[in-house]
Amino acid sequence: GIQVEQSPPDLILQEGANSTLRCNFSDSVNNLQWFHQNPWGQLINLFYIPSGTKQNGRLSATTVATERYSLLYISSSQTTDSGVYFCAVDNYGQNFVFGPGTRLSVLP
Amino acid sequence: SAVISQKPSRDICQRGTSLTIQCQVDSQVTMMFWYRQQPGQSLTLIATANQGSEATYESGFVIDKFPISRPNLTFSTLTVSNMSPEDSSIYLCSVEDRATQAFFGQGTRLTVV
Numbered sequence: 001g002i003q004v005e006q007s008p009p010d011l012i013l014q015e016g017a018n019s020t021l022r023c024n025f026s027d028s029v030n031n032l033q034w035f036h037q038n039p040w041g042q043l044i045n046l047f048y049i050p051s052g053t054k055q056n057g058r059l060s061a062t063t064v065a066t067e068r069y070s071l072l073y074i075s076s077s078q079t080t081d082s083g084v085y086f087c088a089v090d091n092y093g094q095n096f097v098f099g100p101g102t103r104l105s106v107l108p
Numbered sequence: 109s110a111v112i113s114q115k116p117s118r119d120i121c122q123r124g125t126s127l128t129i130q131c132q133v134d135s136q137v138t139m140m141f142w143y144r145q146q147p148g149q150s151l152t153l154i155a156t157a158n159q160g161s162e163a164t165y166e167s168g169f170v171i172d173k174f175p176i177s178r179p180n181l182t183f184s185t186l187t188v189s190n191m192s193p194e195d196s197s198i199y200l201c202s203v204e205d206r207a208t209q210a211f212f213g214q215g216t217r218l219t220v221v
Contacts, residue, residue, distance in 0.1 A: 031208045041145075041198045043212040045109075086150065088210065095141060096202075096210055098151040 002027045002091045004099035012105045013077050021072040021102045023087030031090035032063050034072050037101075038083050046072070046085075077106045110135055110203050114213030121191055121220050128187045129216045131201035136181035141202040142174070145215075151200065157184045191220045 003026040013019055023032070034046040047054050047061040049070065054061055058077075063070040074081055084103050088096040111134040121127050131140060139158055143151040154174055155163040163176040177185045188195050200215045 033210060035212075041200075041215040041217055043200065043215070045209070045211065048209040088151075090208060095153050095156060100150050 002029070002089060002097050004087060004089055004097055006085075006087055006099040006102050008102060009100065010103045010105075012107065015077060015079060015106055015108050017077050017106075018073070018075045019077060019104070021074070021085055021087075021104075023070040023072070023089075023099055025068050025070075025087075025089050025091075027068070027091050029065065029068075029089040029091045031096070032070055033088050033096070034061055034070070035086045035088065036081075036083050037086060043086070074104075077104075079106045079108055082106045109209075110137065110205060110211045112201060112203060112211060112213035114201055114216060116216055117214060118217040119219070121218065123192050123220055125191055126187055126189045127191065127218060128185050129199055129201075131184045131186070131213055133182045133203050137203040138181070139204065140178065140184045141204075141210075142176065142184075142186045143200045143202060143212075145198040145200065147196070154186070154199075188218065191218075193220045196220045 005024045007022045032050050036044045049061045049063045051065045058075045060073045084101040086101045087099040113132045142154040145151045153166050154169045155165045157163045157176045157178040159178045175187045196219050198215045201213045204210050
């Protein structure tokens, strides 16, 4: 099946810093989503982005489907951005495959 | 988008007992998905639940351990049977909209003692 990798596995930032999270996948996809899992375990949809670029406030994402990667940008990070960021892909199947996640800690 | 209500949000259970987790969606959906997230790990799909048919289980998961019900197009339950400490995880239900965008319930944090 499709393989999903995320980097870096862990990231520590000072409040106000910018960061880039990466997701690589091993096959073509018809769906890609970024999620933020908060400290209480809830998964929050950030972006539905099988291709192209989207922005939502301080967050933006770019997926280059032909090169099989996606990037999540976080600008002016805040302590509330802390948590785990997951990339999940669907390669024309009926379910998502999740990457291992990037654990982000934003320090005040 | 879909709004998913999952309960309980957390529970502490004795080994050997069973827990049933409920998932309610605010709209009719064809498929509902159940995931497990072990401590510090990513999400793993347990099974896909279709209304009117038996659930389809992923490799490593069996119906006797994780029976699923899907009585209608807005509701599903997952039971974790004969629990052991290794079953301590977050369990999440999920649905997809017409654009195949996935939405998740708030999760059930299970601790088995």
